[in-house]
Amino acid sequence: MKAAAPLPLKELNQKLLISRWLTLGSYFALLAILLAGIVIYPLPEGARLWIILPVLWLPLLVFLPGILKRNPRTHAWLCFVCLVYFMQGVTTFIVPGKAGIGALQALITVVLFSAAMMYGRWRGMELRGAWTN
16 A cells, blocks of 8 residues: 655644544534434333443444544544444434434444544554654
8 A cells, every 4th residue: 555645744733633523523423313313212112221322332432442542543443333333324214204313323424434534544644753844
């Protein structure tokens, strides 16, 4: 794979800041939309919120320490997990009466995927010293 061309430090820092905030915002928005989907739409009879919510949140919460530590590898792995939530959002979108929350989940997941991928790339460049003055 061809190495990325070095970026000016000011431009790299600006890209890192924007992608960092987009990653954090969409990460917590995805957690919120998953909770909202459970709260707004009734659960099947016999289902327990305290069981379903950890099953939905745990794959995302595993990445929280690495995201807060700004680890580029964690951001890359988060992209793979996001694909599952994208599929869930698209599947929810075709369920009658749940199109809005499904579309919103899919959209948030696309933003999270893109922002985390770019943050991981740019943070890796920063850590390798692939920037110019």
